[in-house]
């Protein structure tokens with residue numbers, strides 16, 4: 598019998614990339630569920646899967662999961678915009694709906710792989726370690742930390758495996774719909790193509806662990822085989838600064854760029870994120886393979902050809 602895999606948030610950046618990769622696996626049927634509040638149908642144009650418009654909060658979905666309709670779940674559906682400040686809304690969608698899905702998956706013993714976030718760490722000192730300092734500094738980060746805490750309470754009671762993946766700053770094809778919440782790789786590229794100066798918060802020295810979408814897909818596929826439950830980081834394992842992103846754009850576009858630095862308007866801003874990856878290697882038996890130079894070389898080359906759809910959907 599075929600595997601039947603549910604991907605929530607499957608019209609979004611990471612969900613659609615996962616769907617495009619999974620439909621290529623043998624004996625695998627993919628069901629994408631999205632409420633299309635933010636993701637785009639365009640991400641699924643070349644992905645042959647079953648698409649459903651619906652919410653992760655729907656009781657009918659939870660009943661279907663509890664009945665054992667799916668062999669595994671990749672839960673990517675969420676409010677992914679870290680600047681949303683409505684606490685009730687954020688917790689309703691990100692945390693409560695996840696809790697209900699987890700309970701349903703426990704009833705049927707369905708493996709649950711879900712998206713957590715580096716935002717759980719806030720401005721805790723890097724490198725960021727699961728179970729180390731988790732200082733979420735906005736409601737988005739708190740909603741994800743709450744998901745991890747709920748998941749842990751289920752580890753011993755869940756007949757299958759629950760894996761939380763704390764994604765760091767993901768970039769790559771399929772994120773065009775994200776606008777001002779897309780990666781800085783895409784935002785800076787778009788500014789340059791519009792004939793504008795690339796803009797960065799003063800002085801571009803803030804550090805981020807940028808992780809390429811191919812590594813994120815591979816980490817998820819590894820989580821399908823992980824033998825036990827856990828939460829782990831999904832980053833490149835190295836922090837780089839925003840000036841390094843511009844430097845890579847200069848190399849790829851073969852031109853000198855004059856950056857306009859401006860004041861950061863946010864009172865909260867992560868200054869340095871860096872994923873500790875030993876625990877990830879141990880849990881997933883997987884390590885990242887794409888550094889910033891390699892990831893940006895592939896991504897920018899695709900953007901220059903006007904291609905911005907999930908990487909495995911590109912013909």
Ligand SMILES: NC(=O)c1ccc[n+]([C@@H]2O[C@H](COP(=O)([O-])OP(=O)(O)OC[C@H]3O[C@@H](n4cnc5c(N)ncnc54)[C@H](O)[C@@H]3O)[C@@H](O)[C@H]2O)c1
Nearest residue numbers: 606609610611632634635636652653674675677712764767
């Ligand atoms: N992209 C990153 O750098 C990053 C980093 C850390 C964590 N994450 C997490 O990874 C997951 C995927 O992120 P993404 O970058 O693909 O974001 P995205 O916004 O592109 O995808 C999220 C999808 O969820 C859908 N959605 C929102 N509310 C829903 C609901 N109530 N029911 C059904 N679908 C709903 C949206 O329409 C969207 O298609 C999210 O949980 C996000 O918080 C992403």
